[in-house]
Each structure stands twice: as structure tokens, then as C-alpha cells.
Amino acid sequence: LTLEVLFVGVSVAAEFAAAGASRGLTIGITAGLGAVLAAGAVLGVTLLGALSGTSLAIVLAFGSAALLYLVTEELLVQAHVVPDTPFTAATFFFGFLALLVIDMLA
Numbered sequence: 563l564t565l566e567v568l569f570v571g572v573s574v575a576a577e578f579a580a581a582g583a584s585r586g587l588t589i590g591i592t593a594g595l596g597a598v599l600a601a602g603a604v605l606g607v608t609l610l611g612a613l614s615g616t617s618l619a620i621v622l623a624f625g626s627a628a629l630l631y632l633v634t635e636e637l638l639v640q641a642h643v644v645p646d647t648p649f650t651a652a653t654f655f656f657g658f659l660a661l662l663v664i665d666m667l668a
Contacts, residue, residue, distance in 0.1 A: 567599060619666060627658040 571592045578588040610618060631654055635646060644650075 567596070571596065619662075623659055623662040624655075626662070627655050630658060631655065 574595065575588050575592050578591065579585075583591075610621060613621065631651065634654070635651075
């Protein structure tokens, strides 16, 4: 994850530099994004640390489904051939969560 965030930071910095932003602004925004990520990690550990096994599994399953949805819908060009509807998004989430629940019960 650290390497991925490093490349995201480099990409953000390159976009700001290409847009003509000052070096200080570019460094500040990239550092701010890193700080927000670190704060989110601490907050997530604090909030999720008190959950039981089943509750934690449900939260992590939803997070996994959200990340898979992001990859499928936002990063793959071929996914935008058919228009996106709320029904298809909900079907994706429910299907993925159902498979995870089946896997947990098996």
C-alpha cells in the first residue's frame, strides 16, 4: 500500500506541476493528502478495533466491495460502454457481499 500511495503522490505532484502550480503548493497538497491518509488509518483502527469478528467481517466486506466497484467502474475504460444505473451498482454490491457471506458460512 505504501508503494501505491507513493505513486499516487508522484502523480498528483506531476499534475500540479503540469498545471503550473508553485513548488510549495505542490508539496503542501501532496503532504496534506498523506496526512489525511494517515489520519484515516488511525481513525479506522480506532473505530474498527472495538468490533467483533462478524461485525468486522461485514465492514471489511463492504470496503472490499467498494474498492472493487471503484476499480471496475472508474479505472476500466471498457466498463463505461454500458451506462451506469443505480440498479447495476446495487446489484454489484449485493452480489459481492452475498459471495463473501457464503464464503464465511462455508
